[in-house]
Ligand SMILES: [Zn+2]
């Protein structure tokens with residue numbers, strides 16, 4: 899799964915695990931700025947390791963399309 903911000907593989911900045919949505923709900927949450935996504939490996943709020951994009955549910959400036 900690619901980061902919606904930098905379009906590179908989305909890797910958790912906390913544990914360096916590549917994030918893969920396990921369900922359709924997870925996948926949708928990735929594209930909804932209001933919905934927080936946590937890493938399934940370390941349970942930390944998901945942050946893109948490459949660009950720093952946070953999927954914490956409180957950033958609304960990304961993901962226009
Ligand atoms: Zn990114």
Ligand SMILES: [Zn+2]
Pocket residue numbers: 910911912913914915937938939940941942
């Ligand atoms: Zn993690």
